[in-house]
Amino acid sequence: MKTTKIGFIGGGNMAASLLNGLVASGHEPKQLWVSDINPETLANLSANLNINVTQSNKEVIAAVDVVVLAVKPQILAQVAKEICHCLQPNQMVVSIAAGITQASLRKWLCPETPIVRCMPNTPALVLTGATALHANDRVSPEQRDLAETILRAVGIALWVQNESELDAVTAVSGSGPAYFFLLMEAMEKVAVELGLSEATARLLIQQTALGAAKIALESPESPGELRRRVTSPGGTTQQAIETFERGGFDELVSLALHAARDRSIEMSKQMEANT
Ligand SMILES: NC(=O)C1=CN([C@@H]2O[C@H](COP(=O)(O)OP(=O)(O)OC[C@H]3O[C@@H](n4cnc5c(N)ncnc54)[C@H](OP(=O)(O)O)[C@@H]3O)[C@@H](O)[C@H]2O)C=CC1
Ligand SMILES: O=C(O)[C@@H]1CCC=N1
Numbered sequence: 001m002k003t004t005k006i007g008f009i010g011g012g013n014m015a016a017s018l019l020n021g022l023v024a025s026g027h028e029p030k031q032l033w034v035s036d037i038n039p040e041t042l043a044n045l046s047a048n049l050n051i052n053v054t055q056s057n058k059e060v061i062a063a064v065d066v067v068v069l070a071v072k073p074q075i076l077a078q079v080a081k082e083i084c085h086c087l088q089p090n091q092m093v094v095s096i097a098a099g100i101t102q103a104s105l106r107k108w109l110c111p112e113t114p115i116v117r118c119m120p121n122t123p124a125l126v127l128t129g130a131t132a133l134h135a136n137d138r139v140s141p142e143q144r145d146l147a148e149t150i151l152r153a154v155g156i157a158l159w160v161q162n163e164s165e166l167d168a169v170t171a172v173s174g175s176g177p178a179y180f181f182l183l184m185e186a187m188e189k190v191a192v193e194l195g196l197s198e199a200t201a202r203l204l205i206q207q208t209a210l211g212a213a214k215i216a217l218e219s220p221e222s223p224g225e226l227r228r229r230v231t232s233p234g235g236t237t238q239q240a241i242e243t244f245e246r247g248g249f250d251e252l253v254s255l256a257l258h259a260a261r262d263r264s265i266e267m268s269k270q271m272e273a274n275t
Contacts, residue, residue, distance in 0.1 A: 002027050006150060007064035009057050009079055010071035011036035011045050014096055017125035018068070021154030023049050024127060035060045061086040066146065069095040069105075073267055076100050077275040080108035087113060092143045094150070096120055098170050099267030102136050102163055104275065114138040116147040119166050119174045120154070129155030130176075132169040134162075167268075171260035179256070184209060 006022070008015040011034040023029055032051040036042050042053035054060060061067055061083050071079050076097050087093070092114045095105055105115050116139055120131040131151040135144050144159075151157035160166060184205050191201035216223055231237040 003031050004066060004146065004150070005031050005033070005064040006066045006068065007033035007035070007060035008068045008070050009035055009060060009083070010069070011038075011041045011053070012070065012072075014120065014122065014124075015068070015070035016045065017122045017129070018070075018096075018120060018154055019045065019049055019051060021124040021127050021129060022150070023051070025153040027153065033060045033063050057083050058086050061091070065091065066150065067091060067093045069093060069097060071097070073097045073100050073271065077104070077108050077271065080105065084109045084113075090114065090140075092116065092139065092147065094118060094147055098174060099167070099264045100271055101268045102134070104268070104271050106136065108275065112138055114140065114143050116144070117163065117166060118147070118151060118157075119169045120151060121173050122177050124151075124154035127154055130173040131155065131157045132160050132166060132173070133157060134160050134166055167261050167264040170264045171257045175260050180209060 006027075008019065011019075015034060019032060019034065022032060029050045030052065032049070033054070034042065034045055034051060035054050035057045036045075037055065039055065042055065045051060046053045052063070057079065067083070067087070069076060069079065076095070087109065089110075089112055093105070093109060094116045096118055098119065100117070102115055102117055105117065106113070109115065115136045116133055117136075118131050118133040120129050123129050124131075129151070131154075133147060133151065135147070139147070148157050148159070160169065187205050188198070188201045191205065192198055196204070212226075216226060219226060221229075227241070231241060
């Protein structure tokens with residue numbers, strides 16, 4: 001797998017996370033390609049990772065075994081139509097775009113193209129990504145394994161049976177890192193108000209987030225039980241948790257995740273209707 005030629009169309013945030021992760025996991029940099037319209041983006045990727053870079057999407061297609069579509073959903077139709085004639089019949093396409101369905105991709109590419117649609121997240125950068133994948137019926141078992149191996153190189157990877165599950169995955173783990181950063185941001189602001197220096201606050205919050213994630217991963221207990229173990233009756237945590245609950249914490253999380261899931265569905269419908 002480490003010598004499979006993989007090409008990214010679009011070298012922005014998510015592509016950079018995956019490329020960094022692939023190189024860090026031992027993938028041969030010279031087997032990795034990326035195209036982007038922005039020369040500065042390409043210069044940074046080339047300098048940092050020593051991978052092949054080009055402004056030509058078609059050059060990437062011609063050089064690789066697997067093509068990863070990593071542009072914004074809004075311009076994916078245009079990019080897919082530009083490259084569709086250059087794809088070899090069995091060349092696998094992996095799309096990471098939120099809210100772009102297999103049906104749209106099939107329409108824009110060629111009906112025979114093997115397509116894996118997936119939803120990764122930016123912690124791929126530090127090899128702790130979480131990705132869900134869905135394959136169309138043109139993807140061979142070997143290509144399925146290859147797609148899974150690529151994403152597993154940068155974290156965990158699991159398959160969903162129904163494509164519609166990717167809307168929920170996008171809301172939970174695709175966007176999820178931002179929710180944790182939001183909480184960290186808010187905690188840091190208040191910690192400074194409470195008298196800590198910014199550096200002290202940030203370090204304490206980062207280590208606490210890491211510790212909470214590690215204990216949640218390693219313990220057989222549910223998050224609810226782990227939370228109760230921190231919450232001494234009549235103590236400080238109880239005050240904080242009750243304040244969160246009075247403020248409608250669960251309802252707010254529900255509203256936020258539904259909004260993200262609904263936006264994913266809405267984007268799918270808009271793209272299918274407009275192209
Ligand atoms: N960011 C995230 O956490 C996640 C993102 N995704 C998905 O990944 C995809 C990329 O997102 P993200 O990395 O955040 O977006 P970015 O905007 O950071 O990256 C997209 C890159 O594509 C470039 N680009 C624009 N037009 C073209 C073109 N015609 N050919 C080649 N490259 C082009 C952009 O350049 P310029 O900026 O100059 O326009 C930009 O560098 C999206 O579809 C998103 O839904 C999925 C999971 C998580
Ligand atoms: O916000 C977005 O649309 C993308 C998809 C998941 C994370 N970022």
